Amino acid sequence: MALQSLDIERRSATTTPVPGVRTPLEVAKLIDVTTCIGCKACQVSCSEWNDIRAPVGSNIGVYDNPIDLSPQAWTVMRYAEVEEGGRLQWLIRKDGCMHCADPGCVLSCPAPDAIVQFKNGIVDFHQEHCTGCGYCLTGCPFNIPRLSEEDGKVYKCSLCSDRVAVGQEPSCVKTCPTGALRFGSKEDMQVIAAERIANLQQRGFANAGLYDPPGVGGTHVMYVLHHADRPELYGLPQDPAISPLVELWKGLAKPLAIATMALVGFASLFHYVTKGPNAVSKEIEKEEEAA
Amino acid sequence: MQISRRQFFKISAAGLGYSSLAAVGMAPIAAQAEVRQFKLTGAREIRNICTYCSVGCGLLMYSLGTGSKNSKAEIIHIEGDPDHPVSRGALCPKGSGLLDFIHSPHRLKYPEVREAGSKEWTRISWHEAIERIARHMKADRDANIVARNADGVPVNRWLSTGVLTCSAASNETGILTQKIIRALGIVATDTQARICHAPTVAALGPSFGRGAMTNNWVDIKNADLVLVMGGNAAEAHPVGFRWAIEAMKQRGAKLVVVDPRFNRTASVADLYVPLRAGSDIVFLGGVINWLIANDRIQWEYVKAYTNARSIIGEGYGFEDGVFSGFDKEQGRYDRSSWNYELDEQGKIKTDPTLQHPRCVWNLLKAHYARYTPEVVNDLTGTPTEDFLTVCELLGETSAPNKVATVLYALGWTEHTVGTQNIRSMAIIQLLLGNIGMAGGGINALRGHANVQGITDIGLLSTNLPGYMSLPNEKNHPTFADYIAKVTPAPLRDGQLNYWSNTSRFFVSQMKWFWGDKATRDNDWGYDWLPKWDKLYDTLHLTELMQQGKVNGLIVQGFNPMGSFPDANRVVEAFSKLRYMVVIDPLATETASFWQNHGESNNVDSSKIMTEVFRLPSTCFAEEEGSTVNSGRWMQWHYKGAEPPAEAKADPEILAELFMALRDLYQQEGGSVPEPILNLSWPYNDPLSPSPVELTREMNGRALADVPDPKDPTKLLVKKGEQVPNFTVLRDDGSTLCAVWIYAGSWTEAGNMMARRDNTDTGLGNTPNWAFAWPANRRVLYNRASCDPDGKPWDPKRRIIAWNGERWGGGDVPDFKADAAPGSGMDPFIMTAEGQARLFAVDKLADGPLPEHYEPMESPLVTNPLHPNQITSPAVRIFPGDRERLGSRDNFPYVGTTYRLTEHFQFWTKQVRLNAIAQPEQFVEISEALAREKGIAQGDMVKVSSNRGFIRAKAVVTKRLKTLTVNQQTVHQIGIPLHWGWETLAKKGYLTNVLTPAVGDCNTQCPEYKAFLVNLEKIPTIAAGA
Structure with missing residues (x-):
């Protein structure tokens, strides 16, 4: 019997095999930016549900606020004004964790169990195991995780794993006024996306499409975009992939490190066998304590 | 705890060894990978209704404690009620942050x-x-x-x-x-309704008999065309607006936004059309003229259900911008000449052929003949092509099986001509036969x-x-x-x-x-x-x-x-x-x-x-x-x-x-x-x-x-x-x-208002959820959804019909249930005529037909429609307030105030979650004006009127455009109003120091939406100065 409510797919820095018999439903959140009005209900409900409050900021001449993701702002709206064929478009995108199938954060994290990928697709950060090294920040192709200066832990969207674990949708999805956010099985989300894309193409958006980038094995947060050919208009990377540094770490550095550590182990044993235990004189010990 | 240097080394070495081993995937023990525990298990759930806007979303409130005598209940979380037919579990950014309102410091x-x-x-x-x-x-x-x-x-x-x-x-x-x-x-008493939707009641009552939103939130999904004008539904009523999105998704409905600003509603619209703040009647009058000129009229509806055929008395006239009966001394109209010509029995004289020069139809036609597309372009600044597109789209819904709805709010009410703005749309919807229809109506989105x-x-x-x-x-x-x-007294028989x-x-x-x-x-x-x-x-x-x-x-x-x-x-x-x-x-x-x-x-x-x-x-x-x-x-x-x-x-x-x-x-x-x-x-x-x-x-x-x-x-x-x-x-x-x-x-x-059966009886109607006044009717004037013979104009939009003995259907008939078709009884039961009023007779203070007048502070020094009557003659303004009006010489820009979706009026600046979402006062200006003034994104600016000033951040945006109006350039400045000094957000100025104290001619709802301001960049003080 597993100790957790969601089955584990992967754990950071852990090679213990995960239970593989159960095959829970793969879930996804679909963000239809074409029906998003940028009201920030998702932002607010995210903070309310997760008991986080970012500091009250400033206006810097845009609608965006909080201006960026932070340990206390796990999702923010990003607004872009784009002129296309003489018509203005106000492209508004909800930014937050993409819950990649191949998560760069999990792969790069050196702290066991600090990042867990569940079989349903959710990638969750467990701050009690986080050492604050910040490798996940480099590992993420979407620039999502944020390191807290207060507690030295990294935070991001959990896709409301606590809600999903008891059979509820994430808080942001439930609250979305226009239905721009949807949640369900990944397959269902792809079907809904296809309907939306057909509707948009009828309305003159020839390049409408789904953003589910294969470079990270697909994501469990997907976008319907009017201009899927140009995700950069929305501030999304064209072809996101895990940083080569992470690949290097996993591919080459890790076996090397294991070999090095094994070598150190053998050398220590050899040293012990040949020289005996290292003893500290009582005097030195006392000196230290007095100091 | 004291740790010696040596002990520290020991601990560090052990830690290093552990984390190195762990780093390569050799953790010695299996750590738990559990999700955060669900925090509501066992919490008490209480149902409530959101306190902010008039969408009336359902809430589930969760409180600490079991309700036992010894526990003190405390709300720990609020989310949407998924059973609620309108909100279906959703909440806007204000509703989502309600917890911080309850617990505001x-x-x-x-x-x-x-x-x-x-x-x-x-x-x-x-x-x-x-x-x-x-x-x-x-x-x-x-x-x-x-x-x-x-x-x-x-x-x-x-x-x-x-x-x-x-x-x-x-x-x-x-x-x-x-x-x-x-x-x-x-008697000196008033409520917020005065300064928000009073003109709605004053306009819709005289037009249809009641002053309320005609349809309801969910019904918007039945529209073929959703026009949002004089309001910003996505911004102010996000959850109600979902039903407009639903119409687009499910029916392929078109969404058109006409507004001085490209706003949040426009961000998801098929078409955005700009216009100058305060020129709505020109635009809508232009639509009336176009519909008549191009014969896009639901004729059978207009003849049977409106006062088009009624004859108006001989004394009525309109000349040089003034209706008959104006008393210059008093600054008031004697409205008696605006009435029907009555026969010996005191009943209205009519001309079924619509030939009589004084029948309402011909008066209407003549009145709006002046509102040509050229005049519309000249006074609103709207590109003619866009204006004509809107006319075409609206015109299509004159077909009995096509329906348009309109969503509006304070963008229409808060003008000296607020009531008449809404009246203009009422006339359009009557000409198109869209009142009483599922998916139609005039939806006043209350505050x-x-x-x-x-x-x-x-x-x-x-x-x-x-x-x-x-x-x-x-x-x-x-x-x-x-x-x-x-x-x-009854004005028509039966x-x-x-x-x-x-x-x-x-x-x-x-x-x-x-x-x-x-x-x-x-x-x-x-x-x-x-x-x-x-x-x-x-x-x-x-x-x-x-x-x-x-x-x-x-x-x-x-x-x-x-x-x-x-x-x-x-x-x-x-x-x-x-x-x-x-x-x-x-x-x-x-x-x-x-x-x-x-x-x-x-x-x-x-x-x-x-x-x-x-x-x-x-x-x-x-x-x-x-x-x-809002849907009653x-x-x-x-x-x-x-x-x-x-x-x-x-x-x-x-x-x-x-x-x-x-x-x-x-x-x-x-x-x-x-x-x-x-x-x-x-x-x-x-x-x-x-x-x-x-x-x-x-x-x-x-x-x-x-x-x-x-x-x-x-x-x-x-x-x-x-x-x-x-x-x-x-x-x-x-x-x-x-x-x-x-x-x-x-x-x-028992309590009918607490009913929670959300069964859909068709077209999204849920008659057993709560109670709708009057008599649980969900679509007002629904008798008009059927032709005079009692058959629905559009069989797919059947809400009620005559079954041979009675009226019935998914909705409660807004009619005498046993009055058979052909009995002579007409659908608008709250008017003495039984009909809706294209011509409002003596019901309004400033005229039976809407006419364009400039705002009291106008960027124009004329009204090209009647240069001798620039503003409305029926405006009441106190001398002290008149002295405080400014002119374009010192205040060359049009200011318009509005609300943001992150905030509700002046409350949510005291709600932390909302203060976070929109923390600081700002104004919106176009890129052209910013260039002219040397203002960059995020600069501090001063906006002043003849009455006061505010300082705010500048949001420079493509969403505001410079318009050409009457051969002159008009810049508009958008001024959100949520700020003040009792706040968790950044302290701000009261936006209403800028606005003039003059109101709508009928209701005295203040003119917050169009006035004159100046804009200055505040020089940044050099570092160290």
């Missing part, structure tokens, strides 16, 4: 007083507060109430104390307020959660509950005069003319006011009601305060300091009061108007002698009661927690105050004590009437058996029973009913 906890000249609040007991306030009120009332006017008519008018009431309060608070203030003789209810309850200067007028001293000196003059029942509604209401003291012999206590002489709207009240004629102001859940126009003059006005009482859950700028806040409120506290009492009240989560959403749904909400510290529910505060006053009158006597002593007060706990008691009185009950007139051996309702509906109300004193339109909301079957 700015909630009021104790009664406080600010003594005259003081700089601080002092905590006092409830007892002291009530005693002192009652003493103030009695002294002022005794000294100043007018018992009789010069003609000897008992008028019982107390004008030296004003009352502002709360459109967010429940109906139960509202009705108790109404009862008390009228007994006291208060506050219960502004519909508070309007229904008549908390406006000259109203009584149920859209009856408070008696006027000249027209209605006696009960007989009142009934004779307010009951409309019409229902429902207001012919006025006496039943009125007498039943008098029985509620005065109980057993209201008898036939004393005309049901008629003399005790105050009689009005003038409309004491918010602007008038402020003017009287300025003149020092008002001593007291009682403010219940209202923040006039923030929301009245020309805030600098409002501070001056308040400073002249002797006492002010503020009842609110939150700290407001009104209560602290005497505090100096630098540039944003530069007053000398020591010179302000007003005694201010601040009384803490409950918020929505801490009380039960009903609120009415009366929804019940339940209490989830106790209020903070000593805060009390409004009915309790009001009752304690009234009881204290009544005691004083009993003990000491005083001026005009009768209405106070005779007011019916049958509540179990006189100091705290319960919401259930109050709401049952609004529904009404029989005081004696009411026999069935068709069969006197049967009873319609037995003595003591709640009435089932308003048809059983009587004018013989045998029934009591506070708000006749609410009859049916709490019957013998």
